[in-house]
Amino acid sequence: MVYQKVLGQLLEDARHAIEVTDEELDEARRRRRLLAGAMRGAFPGSTIYFNGSVAHGDANTPLTDVDLGAKLSVEDAKGYGPGRRNALPLMERARQAIRSELGEEFPDLTVKIEGQRRAVLVRFGDPVTPGQPDFTADVMTAIPHPSGMGLYIPNMEISDRWDRADPLTHTKLVLKALEDTDRVFARTVRLLKHWNKKHSKPLCSWNIKALALECIKEPMPLIDALEGFFTHADEALKDGPTKDPAHVAGPIPLNMLRGDVRRRLRTARDYLKLAQEHEAEGRPLSAQRALSRVLPEIVPDVDVTDEEQGRIRSLFSMAAAVGPGLAYGATPTRAWAP
Template identity: 50%
Template structure:
């Protein structure tokens, strides 16, 4: 469809006209449609998010009352808008003022502050009778067990509470590491993720949710924050779920092959992998091979086979159901027959471009 745009500000004056050509309508592919459906299945219900946020708010109120002049910050999957169903926990931090400089590396450790925080949280038993608080022997967080799940059918709902102090000589915070302190910048992490969600019109959090689910179903080779830290460098604009997964896998394999992921806030140390580098790369490469095969099969005109590969990719029948296997066998026979007649297979889109043929840019962290 075209239209003529003419400058009509000066009557009787001849001006140039411009033809506007409407962009072609992009048809959603079979793979993309399936990914959008899977994304919906793993989203947390609004009422469950509201309940989790209320519990986080309750914790914040008693912690700020205990530590006068403190501030709280939110972090983790709920703050980042990439929480998975079933919803199991929430994250919160409290930054305690230290005007006399008693705490920090080479000074007092965090245990005294953690004990005060834990005792303050116990006040919430009037609202949550089965609440329990654990902090001794834990590396970083105070663990709060509510004894009351947010998602029906789950055993419990918990909160991880970090007691932190400001770093007076550098960026970020000091957070507990058993009886010592580590540097981190969780407030900056949340800011970066929220900026990415805005810049990509939520496709950052939506694609991240899919990769977190894939990670969960493959024995968690890397932590959720590692997924997001890698995505921050490469998911920079609105993008389809197909392009998110393809782009993220290619980038993650390249980067993790070089070594551990650097902290996007340039404060904490590199992000540790949950398994050996060799094991992590094998999981990711196997996943990429399956996902690319799904895209190739769809490009060749075999959507049922593509969906079958997606089911293998996610390893979760509830999130990505397998198509009818009789249909799969019939279409595979059709594909083999076509190959025997020498019909060339159409090439899948290059991994360095989107489905629209646009090259994906990346951001480099300079720490």
């Protein structure tokens, strides 16, 4: 299709504009390794796992945080769980280990557990991306679930103090999607996270990925992956929130009313379709302008006045050639939304 040549290049440029740099990734991974070493020291026999954007290959710049956890051994987990002890003693143990292992290299390091819902919050006092205020890490102390499926992770805001989740399976699912789609999955998610950020954050990042796992399953042009996501997500949310892909945790909550989320998804879908129509009909500037409504800033807006005037002149010329009325039914004039 002709439109893929121009829209495809715009999307390639857009994803490169927000893609995390190798320097950011290298330093984030180094700090993650330091934290993993501290957790192994604090909890011998634990399994360290990585999750979040760095682990999933969809991090954008500026890079501001990293996520990891320790699945504790049966011995270390003894006595903890719903109806038993909460995670605060485990989090304190993690805090002491992190301070001991990283404090010398990062003199402004702070490690917080007070008021934290799920994880130990590490503030390095030293950003990974120049110009950013800081770089942080969420470090989880998780215990095995008795069923062998998933984990109990802390949730200090509910009476049980523990939730079920399966971050290890989540990461496996995402990494498989990267392989199956030749990394189109991650590239699409990067763009979707930018769309989400610029349109009032209707979805959390994990909800974006969970919905994308359902519809981006093979290599495809980015424009098709984006349109497919918005179409699928709108339909999938019709009957309720997204289910956990690992079939362990509860539904993924939305950041706003479901009707408002769906309206944003449909608006994005419609602009993508309009962009494709414009490009297929030889109006690349109008196509770019429509795409910029979905991905502002990373797809520059353009002035389409001359192109639209040329289209109108062409319609009038057609009308003069074929007779009154016929040309008006061929190609409707579209007004731009504010």
